[in-house]
Every structure is written in structure tokens, then in C-alpha cells.
């Protein structure tokens with residue numbers, strides 16, 4: 001038997017991949033496959049890919065992502081190929097932000113975050129809840145996600161060998177109540193696969209992710225798209241993993257593409273922080289009135 005352990009002290013290893021997806025599914029798949037192989041060589045237990053890992057619109061036809069959407073169980077489809085890779089490498093995968101066809105509604109798609117276990121089975125299908133409909137002329141940011149994407153209405157946490165996973169996507173990160181719910185549902189590791197715009201990312205990305213980690217006392221794992229997908233769309237990159245103390249454990253620079261990073265996580269440390277800084281038992285739910293609309 002090999003004496004080589006997964007990593008020290010039986011800690012679990014989480015990795016994330018950063019790439020620059022384009023409007024070509026074959027090209028993106030080959031890149032993702034390469035990243036998954038790198039992660040497998042590094043003995044990663046859970047590997048996370050960013051939103052739009054399979055496809056990103058080309059910037060000319062706004063219906064590009066809808067037209068390239070697939071059913072999750074499409075024979076010979078994209079997800080089947082990722083399920084095969086998970087099984088082959090015996091590794092869990094977080095595939096955030098897949099354009100999923102909806103049988104009953106051909107005009108709309110879901111933006112879906114899938115968790116695939118090490119035997120290739122799909123254990124979570126989360127439909128992005130908060131849609132990025134914003135227009136900020138002074139910052140040059142304008143997106144209308146709900147034009148093609150149908151919003152989900154279910155918040156999900158699942159068990160995994162690395163800990164309980166809280167599932168989210170990108171713009172969700174701006175809604176603290178959502179993460180409070182994930183924490184209350186038992187989340188220990190929050191996944192935020194993203195394709196953040198360059199402008200909003202530069203201003204808010206690491207602050208939002210670190211805040212979600214600190215206030216919920218969770219690890220936060222955010223795989224990101226980076227660079228120019230087409231002349232009109234640039235993503236911020238800076239894929240990172242934050243610990244429950246708010247420390248950034250690993251980060252991929254915005255100029256680096258087709259690369260992975262990984263680190264070992266320690267749930268004993270998480271529990272120590274939760275016990276010694278018990279913000280959750282100090283909450284005053286009776287006073288917050290967060291459902292009151294002004």
C-alpha cells in the first residue's frame with residue numbers, strides 16, 4: 001500500500017480552476033478537462049469550476065447562451081462528459097453556472113450549479129436565484145440576465161467528503177440573507193462560482209467573499225472566469241478560497257488563465273472559530289425586522 005496520504009492530518013483538499021470561456025463548447029471542455037486532470041494529479045477531493053465553464057455568449061446575439069443550452073441528462077451532452085471525468089478521477093466536482101434547457105419553457109433557461117460526486121452521480125442541481133439585472137451607466141456596467149434566465153427558488157446545502165456544501169452562484173454573493181440561510185441549513189463550505197464583471201469585481205469581489213466567510217464562519221470557495229471572452233466582455237478573475245477567519249488561503253491572479261489553485265481545509269479550525277466567537281448565538285432575530293418592506 002502506498003504510504004502517501006491525501007494530505008497532512010487527514011485534511012481535505014479543495015481546488016478551483018480559472019479560465020476564459022468563449023462561445024465554443026468544445027474548446028471550453030478541453031480546457032476544463034485539462035484543469036480537472038491537474039487537480040486530480042494534485043489529489044484534490046473537490047474541484048470547482050466557474051460560472052459559464054461550458055459556454056459564454058459571444059456578445060453579438062443575446063440569445064447565444066439560450067441557443068447553446070442543454071438538458072442536464074442530454075445523451076452525449078456536456079454534463080455526461082463531466083460525470084465521466086468525476087468518476088474517472090474519483091473526485092467531486094462543483095460545476096457552477098451551466099446553461100440548462102427547460103423542457104416546458106423553450107424561451108428560458110436556468111443558470112444551474114451542479115454538484116457531481118466521485119462516482120459521477122449528480123447530487124445537487126441549484127438554479128441561480130438572484131439574477132444580474134443592473135444598469136450602472138457611470139460604471140459602464142449593464143446586464144439583463146432575466147431576459148433569458150429563469151430564477152430558481154430553492155436554497156440548497158449538501159453533504160460531501162470535504163464538509164457540508166452551501167450552494168450559490170456569482171451575483172447571489174450580494175445577498176447576505178441567502179448565506180445566513182445556507183449557514184442555518186448547516187453549510188460549512190460555501191461555493192460561489194462566478195463570472196464577475198471586471199469593474200464590479202475590482203471594487204467589490206474580495207470584500208464580499210471575505211465578508212460572507214467572516215459573518216457566516218464558513219470557508220468560501222469562489223472559482224472565477226477571467227480576462228476577455230469577446231471584445232465587449234471582460235471578467236475579473238481572482239479565484240480565491242477564504243477561511244472562516246477571513247484569511248485568503250489561495251488566489252489566482254487575474255492575468256493567469258487555464259490554471260488551478262488548491263488548499264487544505266480544516267473543519268476543526270472552523271468549529272474553533274464558531275465556538276470562540278459565537279456570533280450565531282448573539283443574534284437578535286426578534287429585532288431585525290428584515291421582512292418589513294419600506
Ligand SMILES: O=C(O)CNC(=O)[C@H](CS)NC(=O)CCC(=O)C(=O)O
Nearest residue numbers: 065132143145170171195196197200
Ligand atoms: O452570462 C452568462 O451566461 C452567465 N451569467 C453571468 O455571467 C451572470 C449574469 S450576466 N453574471 C453575474 O452574475 C455577474 C455579477 C457581478 O459581476 C456582480 O455582482 O458585480
